[in-house]
Amino acid sequence: MRKPMTIPEIQKMHLQGEKITVLTAYDYPFARIMDEAGIDIVLVGDSVGSTVAGYDNTLPVTMDDMVYHTRAVVRAVRQALVVTDLPFLSYQIDVTEACRNAGRLVKEAGAQAVKLEGGEPMAETIAAIVRMDIPVMGHIGLTPQSIHRMGGYRVQGRKDEQARQLLADARAVEQAGAFALVLEGIPASLARQITAELSIPTIGIGAGVDCSGQVLVIHDILGLCEKYSPKFVKRYADIAPLIREGVDAYIREVRTGEFPTAEHSFN
Ligand SMILES: Nc1nc(=O)c2c([nH]1)NC[C@@H]1CN(c3ccc(C(=O)N[C@@H](CCC(=O)O)C(=O)O)cc3)CN21
Numbered sequence: 001m002r003k004p005m006t007i008p009e010i011q012k013m014h015l016q017g018e019k020i021t022v023l024t025a026y027d028y029p030f031a032r033i034m035d036e037a038g039i040d041i042v043l044v045g046d047s048v049g050s051t052v053a054g055y056d057n058t059l060p061v062t063m064d065d066m067v068y069h070t071r072a073v074v075r076a077v078r079q080a081l082v083v084t085d086l087p088f089l090s091y092q093i094d095v096t097e098a099c100r101n102a103g104r105l106v107k108e109a110g111a112q113a114v115k116l117e118g119g120e121p122m123a124e125t126i127a128a129i130v131r132m133d134i135p136v137m138g139h140i141g142l143t144p145q146s147i148h149r150m151g152g153y154r155v156q157g158r159k160d161e162q163a164r165q166l167l168a169d170a171r172a173v174e175q176a177g178a179f180a181l182v183l184e185g186i187p188a189s190l191a192r193q194i195t196a197e198l199s200i201p202t203i204g205i206g207a208g209v210d211c212s213g214q215v216l217v218i219h220d221i222l223g224l225c226e227k228y229s230p231k232f233v234k235r236y237a238d239i240a241p242l243i244r245e246g247v248d249a250y251i252r253e254v255r256t257g258e259f260p261t262a263e264h265s266f267n
């Protein structure tokens with residue numbers, strides 16, 4: 001049996017140069033399947049807003065949403081490390097509120113670590129959460145909670161000045177005590193440079209092959225989210241037609257009286 005994933009185990013993988021695999025999950029059945037497949041980290045992302053709830057972006061997602069989805073995922077996971085996103089407005093107002101909300105995800109929901117978006121300006125917040133012995137994963141580059149500042153989901157760090165800022169952000173997040181850093185939507189060469197500069201692992205999404213690991217949204221790799229098609233998504237399966245096939249057959253059989261038969265009925 002595989003060893004349960006822990007923060008020290010992630011550090012060991014990184015030291016040994018093993019790629020770290022991360023996928024999002026928001027519910028029991030998906031989490032169960034990817035855990036059994038051997039995923040290293042299950043991320044309960046605030047992308048639950050776009051994938052499951054049908055919002056246009058991640059901003060409406062609440063702390064209660066994240067607690068609910070994390071509890072479902074935690075019940076399913078036996079081996080992987082469970083990390084949960086702090087949603088918009090749960091950590092930006094002040095450090096005290098950030099600490100309380102990070103604590104809720106661990107205490108009420110069972111997350112083993114939390115993730116939050118932002119670089120240098122978030123260093124103090126990251127350090128305070130880490131001081132409570134809650135491991136923090138950073139997230140810089142294309143940070144979806146900054147959609148209105150960015151003016152849409154745009155690749156970040158293409159200009160020299162922005163690239164320098166992202167490198168400073170990455171250093172600040174590491175310095176604050178984060179155990180890993182998500183790099184989203186930045187040029188591959190910049191992600192390679194940041195990964196080389198840091199001693200903590202980087203987890204890329206749209207950040208090229210030279211990150212220490214990769215993360216994608218489960219609905220995207222299975223063809224269940226047609227809303228966005230970012231260049232960085234690879235569709236590994238197309239399950240929407242399978243779902244449609246099952247639903248079509250059910251509707252047809254109920255309408256014709258083919259279902260239920262005696263086999264599905266009680267005497
Ligand atoms: N299902 C899902 N997958 C995600 O990856 C995801 C979410 N939801 N919700 C929150 C954000 C939104 N994300 C996105 C969405 C679209 C692009 C996108 O279309 N990017 C353009 C880049 C354009 C440019 O060059 O600046 C692309 O072509 O990939 C990127 C990230 C990532 N996150």
Ligand SMILES: CC(C)C(=O)C(=O)O
Pocket residue numbers: 024043044045046047048085139182184205215216217
């Ligand atoms: C895509 C990952 C990094 C994320 O933040 C999310 O799923 O919310």
Ligand SMILES: [Mg+2]
Pocket residue numbers: 045046047085144
């Ligand atoms: Mg997120």
